[in-house]
Amino acid sequence: MRDGAPDEVLAGSPVWWARVTSWLGGQILAAQIPIQSGRVTAKADREVIEELSLTVPRFAAPAPGDDAFDWRPGGDARHPLARFGQQLDVSIVVESVVTSQVWETRIGRYQVKSWDDDDEGTISVKAESLLARPRDDKMLTLVSPVGSLMTEARRLAPAGMGVSFDSALVDRPCPPAMSWSKNRLENLQEIANAWPALLRVDSWGQIRYRAPLPEIPNPVIRLKDGEGGTLISAPRADSRVGVPNVVVASTGNTSGADVQGVAALTSGPMSINGDYGVVTKEWSSSLLETEAQAEAAARNMLEAGSRPAQSVPVRLAPDPRVEIDDPISVARGDDPPLWGWVTAWDLPLTADGGDMRIDVGVSG
Template sequence: MRDGAPDEVIAGACFWYSRVTSWLGGRLLASTVPIISGRATGKVDQEVIEEVSLTVPRFAAAAEGEDVADWRPGTDTLHPLARYGQVLDVTVVVVSVITGTAWETRVGRYQVKDWDDDDAGLISVKGESLLARPRDDKLTAPTSPSSTATFISEARRLAPAGMGVSFEAGLIDRALPQAFAWSESRLDAWRELAAAWPALLRIDPWGQARFRAPLPAVPAPVITLTDGARGTLISAPRADSRAGAPNLVAVTTQGSDTADVVGISAITSGPMSVNGDYGIVTKKWSSGAVTNLAEATAAAKADLDASSRPAQIVPAQIAPDPRLELDDPVELLREGDQLWGYVTAYDMPLTAGDGAMRVDVGLT
């Protein structure tokens, strides 16, 4: 959960706005991008995980007292909204109406993907999280881990130039086999490392790739979303889907000199049991980063937990709360129901006129 205003301010009397700055490398191009509306979104199974969309006036002053500027990039490669490596830094500021105290929540950094001029005075801008960089920066030739490679050292070696990589303390580093080669995609290689570890590949608010430990089977909620007095929950419909919800995951080793082995994790009780009427829905994959049965079984279990989580979701509508982020453990209280789960997706407005925030909570 991100830092920000306390629960009583979010649920009480407050106003808020977003501050967007534009950077090109270490150069500040615009200290304020004047946005009319915008949304920041995230989804755990999306390629670059998080994105942003903004609507900007064609002509506007960035701040009071400044000259009016043209916010259409045109052919200017140094324009704040151009797509030549420009990065938008987004922060949400929440201010208490009662005390005037302000809290800042850093949401993320987004590489400008494209812009569009509607020829009616508005510019639409789309950006992607910096996981777009390893997706786009392909390896020019197959490459293999060195003889001393570990999961951590290899994750760092595969990073695009200038991109930081961090690792949660709960992850245990281990040696990586050399008897395989990565394909051209750095992002796919990172994902394979994460799956084999097992770990979660995420992006932090500073644009740094982060490998996190798998989520616990039972969440310990960091926030309670409830309706009624002093609550922020507007609605909490339910949704359930069989699509993408395996009850058996099989992971095959490829990185040892012995015959390949298969690690299996299965749901053996409850309505999704492999022994019941649900039937068997299998997900299979293999990796050269997995070398023995114990590693394959651990990877299969982590994948099974992650794959089954988004199947049964509560797409909750809440008052905007910039602190919430992917993987946050959440408690939902709605009309007598008490539900626990993890945030699997969010859609957050960046201005006060952009409506409610949606948070998908994958139930456990």
């Protein structure tokens, strides 16, 4: 959960707006981009997790009193919205209408992917989180590990991209006999799966390895409807597509002894002993050298796969504090509250942009 305005302010129709700045090579190109509309979306199982879309007027002054500026990049490689490495910083500013107190919540940093002039006076911009960098920056040769999970994660990251680790993660050596693929992002994800850990991107656009989520959520955000609440709706949905109840993790290293770990749901409606049947997911990695490592990886994948088995798509008043993996409770009327984790969110960047939408994955 990010820092930001408290629940009572967000529930009281505050004044709020997005601050979007443009950077290139550590230099600021625009301190404020005037946006007509925009959204930031995130999904835990998406390759680069977060994406940004903006609609900007073709001609507008960056700040009151300034001359009008042409926001169409054209062929200018240093234009604030060009796609030559420009990065957009996004923050949400919230002001209480009662006390005039102001909170600023940093959302993230995004690399411009494309822009489009619709010939109707607006420019549309698409951008991605900085996990696009290791996805695009393929290695030219195959290399083998020379250190631990932490040192290899840092070594595989693109130049200038930081990597941080949850203090609960315990480092261990990588087997030197294996080779990394040429896809940096696939390698970084393999490290996360084998550790096990969660590969994420922080609000500064840097790589972050988080510890696996606990079995039972301890909500840091409690959504409710009615007076003083920000919850608008929370319909229910359910699907077994892509939801295993057995995960088999094994070594991909043919030079050593076979190692395998199995995790299975043996109770509840998805039990392998019930009418749900058996749905198996297999995964292998040369980073797994012991049964304990394989079992931990299998268990983490099983929990991550079964968590969104029951999906609750929630609509609420925009709350910039919400982020992926937040433990959350959702209470509707007199129904017992649902507990789970945020698996996706969709945040409008303008006050008239509509509601925020999040997906809450629960295990029961």
